[in-house]
Amino acid sequence: MVRFDKVSLRYGAAAPVLDDLSFHLEPGSFHFILGASGAGKSSLLQLMYLWQRPSEGRISLFGRDTRELNRHDKALMRRRIGVVFQDFRLLDHLTTLENVALPLRVAGRNRPSLDEHTAELLSWVGLGDHLHNYPPTLSGGQQQRVAIARAVIARPSLLLADEPTGNVDDRLALRLLYLFEELNKMGTTVVIATHNEALAERFRQPMIRLTGGDAPLPGDRRRTAKARQ
Ligand SMILES: Nc1ncnc2c1ncn2[C@@H]1O[C@H](COP(=O)(O)OP(=O)(O)OP(=O)(O)O)[C@@H](O)[C@H]1O
Ligand SMILES: [Mg+2]
Numbered sequence: 001m002v003r004f005d006k007v008s009l010r011y012g013a014a015a016p017v018l019d020d021l022s023f024h025l026e027p028g029s030f031h032f033i034l035g036a037s038g039a040g041k042s043s044l045l046q047l048m049y050l051w052q053r054p055s056e057g058r059i060s061l062f063g064r065d066t067r068e069l070n071r072h073d074k075a076l077m078r079r080r081i082g083v084v085f086q087d088f089r090l091l092d093h094l095t096t097l098e099n100v101a102l103p104l105r106v107a108g109r110n111r112p113s114l115d116e117h118t119a120e121l122l123s124w125v126g127l128g129d130h131l132h133n134y135p136p137t138l139s140g141g142q143q144q145r146v147a148i149a150r151a152v153i154a155r156p157s158l159l160l161a162d163e164p165t166g167n168v169d170d171r172l173a174l175r176l177l178y179l180f181e182e183l184n185k186m187g188t189t190v191v192i193a194t195h196n197e198a199l200a201e202r203f204r205q206p207m208i209r210l211t212g213g214d215a216p217l218p219g220d221r222r223r224t225a226k227a228r229q
Contacts, residue, residue, distance in 0.1 A: 001027045001158060001189045002048055007057035009043055016055065017043050023208065025191065027157075030184045032200040033193040036213030041193035042086055044210070045160045048191065049083055050074050062157070079106065082156035082188075084164045088147040090135040096122060096146050097131045103154040121149050125179070126172065140167040148176055152183050159183060161192045165199065173199055 003024040010016040017040040025031060033041050046052040047059060050066060059066045061077060069077065082103070090099050101118040119131055125145040135143050144167045151159060159180065165173035177192075181203070184190045194200055200207060 001025050001029070001062065002191075003058075003060040004047075005058040005060075007047065007054045007059060009040070009047060009052060010055045018047075018210075021057070025189060027189055028184070028187055030181070030190045030203075030205045031192070032203070032205055032207045033191060033210065034197055034200060034207050035193075035195065035210030037195060039210040039213035041195075041210060042162050045083075045162050045191065045193055048158075048160055049081060050078065079103075080157040082151035082154065082159045084144075084147045084151045084159075084161040086162040086166070088135075088143050090143060090146055090150075092135050095132045095134055096127060096138070099135065099146055100149045100153055103150060103156075107154055118149075118153060121153055122146075125149055125176070141169075141172070144168060145172075145176070148179070152179065152188075155183065155186060156188060159188050159190045161190075163194055164192060165194065165196065170199075174202070177203060 001024075004021050007018060007021045008016045009018040021044075033044060035041050043052065047054060048061070050061070050069070062080065064073075064077075066074075091102075094102070097115065097118055100122060101114050104114050104118070119128070122128060122131055125148065127142060127145055127149070130138060130142060135146065138146065144164065148161070148164055151161065161180065164180075165176055168176065173196075177199070180190050180192065192200075
C-alpha cells in the first residue's frame with residue numbers, strides 16, 4: 001500500500017526532518033506513528049498524501065512509483081485516501097453535513113441516501129445536534145470530529161489521520177479510535193500520527209517511532225541527550 005525507500009525530507013537548508021527512512025505498510029494494516037513534537041509526524045503523513053515531495057528516495061503508493069505520477073494521477077490517487085489534517089481544513093461556507101458528504105458527492109452518490117448516511121455517521125461521533133452548523137461556530141473538538149467523519153465516510157483504501165484525538169476528551173478519543181479500527185476491519189489501511197503513547201498502547205497495533213524533535217526543555221533532566229534525527 002505504502003513503500004518508502006531511503007526517503008529523506010529537508011525544508012530549505014536545514015538538517016533533514018526525515019533521514020533515510022525505509023519501510024512498507026501492507027494493505028489492511030494499522031499503524032501508529034509516534035514521536036515528540038517536531039519529530040516529523042505531520043511531514044511523514046504529508047509525504048504519504050503527496051502533499052510534499054521527498055528530497056531524496058522513492059515513495060510508492062498503491063503499487064506505483066509516485067515520481068511517475070502527473071497531476072491528474074495524483075488527484076485520482078488522493079480520492080482513494082481519507083485524510084484528517086492536524087488543522088482540520090474544513091470548508092467554512094459548508095455546513096457540517098455538507099462538509100462530511102463532500103467525498104460521497106465527488107464519488108457520484110445521490111442526495112437522499114447520502115444525507116441519511118452522513119447524518120448517521122455524524123450522530124455516531126456525537127454531532128447529531130450540529131448537522132446544519134458551520135465550522136466556525138463549532139468547538140475545536142467538534143471540528144475535529146467533522147474532519148474525521150469526512151475522512152472515513154467514503155471508506156477510503158488508505159486513511160491518514162494526523163493527531164485525530166488531540167482536541168477531545170479520553171472517552172471520545174477511544175470512540176474515534178474504535179471507528180478507525182472498524183474501518184480497518186472492512187479493509188482500509190490506517191495510519192495514525194499521535195504523540196499520545198498511552199492512548200496508542202491501548203490498541204495492540206504496530207508503531208513507527210520517529211526519534212528527534214524539539215530540543216529538551218530547560219530543566220528537563222530526563223532528556224539531556226541531544227535530540228537524534
Ligand atoms: N513547511 C515547513 N517549512 C519549514 N519547516 C517545516 C515545515 N513544516 C515542518 N517543518 C519543520 O519540520 C519539523 C517537523 O515538523 P512536523 O510538523 O512534521 O512535526 P510533528 O511531529 O508533526 O510535530 P507536532 O507533534 O508538533 O505536530 C519541525 O522542526 C518543523 O519546524
Ligand atoms: Mg504534527
